[in-house]
Amino acid sequence: MSALGLSLWMVLVPAPDCVRAAGEALGRGQVEGAARRGEACFRAGGHPQGLLLASQAWLQAGRMAHARLAARRYLALRAARDRTARNVAELVAASAVRESGTLHLAVDPTVAPDEALTLTARRDGDGEALTLRARWDELLEGGAATLVLDPGRWVVTIARPGFAEARLEVTSAKGQATTLAADMTRLPRATEGAPDERRRRRSWAIATPLIGGAGIVSGAAVTAISLRGADNVLQDMSCGTGASAAGCRRPLAIWTERGGGGAVALGLGAGVLVAGLTGLARDEGVRRRLWTAEAIAGGAVAGAGVATLAYGTTFFVTANAAEAWVGEAVERGEVLYMTGFGLIGAGLGLAATAAGGLVVDALQHRRGRRTAWEFVGGALRF
Amino acid sequence: MPVAQADGEAAERRRKIAGQARALMAEPRILACLLGHVTIGVGRRTALTGSLVVASGGEVVRASVRAGDGAVPAAARACVADELGKSRFLPGPQAQLVVPLRLEIQ
Numbered sequence: 380m381s382a383l384g385l386s387l388w389m390v391l392v393p394a395p396d397c398v399r400a401a402g403e404a405l406g407r408g409q410v411e412g413a414a415r416r417g418e419a420c421f422r423a424g425g426h427p428q429g430l431l432l433a434s435q436a437w438l439q440a441g442r443m444a445h446a447r448l449a450a451r452r453y454l455a456l457r458a459a460r461d462r463t464a465r466n467v468a469e470l471v472a473a474s475a476v477r478e479s480g481t482l483h484l485a486v487d488p489t490v491a492p493d494e495a496l497t498l499t500a501r502r503d504g505d506g507e508a509l510t511l512r513a514r515w516d517e518l519l520e521g522g523a524a525t526l527v528l529d530p531g532r533w534v535v536t537i538a539r540p541g542f543a544e545a546r547l548e549v550t551s552a553k554g555q556a557t558t559l560a561a562d563m564t565r566l567p568r569a570t571e572g573a574p575d576e577r578r579r580r581r582s583w584a585i586a587t588p589l590i591g592g593a594g595i596v597s598g599a600a601v602t603a604i605s606l607r608g609a610d611n612v613l614q615d616m617s618c619g620t621g622a623s624a625a626g627c628r629r630p631l632a633i634w635t636e637r638g639g640g641g642a643v644a645l646g647l648g649a650g651v652l653v654a655g656l657t658g659l660a661r662d663e664g665v666r667r668r669l670w671t672a673e674a675i676a677g678g679a680v681a682g683a684g685v686a687t688l689a690y691g692t693t694f695f696v697t698a699n700a701a702e703a704w705v706g707e708a709v710e711r712g713e714v715l716y717m718t719g720f721g722l723i724g725a726g727l728g729l730a731a732t733a734a735g736g737l738v739v740d741a742l743q744h745r746r747g748r749r750t751a752w753e754f755v756g757g758a759l760r761f
Numbered sequence: 762m763p764v765a766q767a768d769g770e771a772a773e774r775r776r777k778i779a780g781q782a783r784a785l786m787a788e789p790r791i792l793a794c795l796l797g798h799v800t801i802g803v804g805r806r807t808a809l810t811g812s813l814v815v816a817s818g819g820e821v822v823r824a825s826v827r828a829g830d831g832a833v834p835a836a837a838r839a840c841v842a843d844e845l846g847k848s849r850f851l852p853g854p855q856a857q858l859v860v861p862l863r864l865e866i867q
Contacts (some may be wrong), residue, residue, distance in 0.1 A: 405800055417803075432803040435796065439797055461802065466788070467802050470792055470793050471788070474796065
């Protein structure tokens with residue numbers, strides 16, 4: 380087998396069943412059906428041959444716009460490396476151009492690289508099944524979106540997130556190049572990105588005050604009770620120089636530990652509340668920046684809390700266990716211990732909520748992009 | 762030159778010319794002849810048979826392409842033959858060499 384034969388065999392044979400079925404439909408003269416089957420085969424299994432077959436079938440059907448788009452999509456595939464097949468796709472694209480008109484499209488404001496614009500084009504008299512659907516980025520040639528359209532009257536619509544849909548009418552003629560510009564109107568912010576965004580903000584508005592508030596209230600209550608308990612012990616007669624373990628030192632340690640628990644809940648609640656309120660910001664960029672800063676600050680605060688706690692614990696234990704028991708020193712140790720716990724709680728609450736918010740936003744962003752792809756794929760899910 | 766050696770050289774040249782012709786089937790100008798008549802690059806095998814008569818300088822004296830397995834319209838076959846006729850092949854000492862062809866499109 381020659382090198383060419385071998386490469387053809389490796390790349391082209393065996394063809395998947397769906398490509399064979401499309402080929403058989405083509406053999407029976409069902410040209411448009413074969414083209415659709417070929418595209419469906421590519422969508423379902425990512426078989427490049429389906430797209431290549433579709434491009435040739437559309438060409439045979441005299442559907443130049445569809446043929447060229449399928450050929451360009453094939454050529455854009457990484458898997459499409461076979462020289463013969465690429466030559467065929469290039470020939471299809473060139474043949475389609477010769478028989479059609481060319482439409483160069485521009486939109487104002489200029490499209491940013493990460494914007495998911497979609498475009499549909501339908502020729503007068505053609506049914507929904509023959510509507511051409513494409514992503515903006517796959518039409519880009521030499522910096523402009525270029526569509527090759529069979530001769531006739533076409534309606535081209537451009538869908539862009541955050542903008543009102545643009546509708547353009549164009550009459551295409553063989554060999555004629557037309558340039559059209561669409562001034563796209565930005566939608567008011569309230570309707571932009573609408574239901575999902577509103578639902579998300581509502582969730583933040585309900586969840587964070589609830590969780591944060593619950594933490595603050597319960598934490599504050601436990602801390603107050605603990606401080607009062609510790610105060611009562613301090614007032615006790617058994618505290619002072621030569622304080623007893625059972626009557627002063629142990630109860631004081633117990634109340635301090637409880638106070639630490641209260642302080643951590645209080646700090647956690649405050650952290651959740653602060654980072655949670657950031658989630659109400661409408662502008663995603665601002666939100667993302669604030670959350671990033673809060674996540675970093677939260678980590679730093681938690682770190683400071685750990686250090687304070689370590690110091691406070693040592694201080695308290697040393698002062699409370701000292702033979703010459705001094706009330707002021709024990710109280711200072713108690714405050715340091717509780718402050719350490721409070722800082723750890725606040726830092727963790729802030730960092731965890733901010734990080735959670737960033738993750739939720741990122742997931743939402745990804746889902747949005749996938750939705751755009753699926754929309755394009757109503758008929759052509761590329 | 763002994764007859765056996767001459768025959769061996771002719772056979773070798775014939776083999777190489779047939780290989781050159783097969784490689785030409787991937788060229789856009791030949792593919793353009795077949796586009797619209799044969800679905801190319803999708804695992805469907807279509808074969809053409811034919812012959813080339815190549816002069817000692819490598820130029821084609823006559824090219825003919827017939828249908829093999831699978832239907833290829835006469836116009837497309839004539840176009841392929843015409844494109845083969847425009848190509849230059851391996852030169853050799855023989856006066857004219859007749860090369861049988863089997864060309865496959867997948």
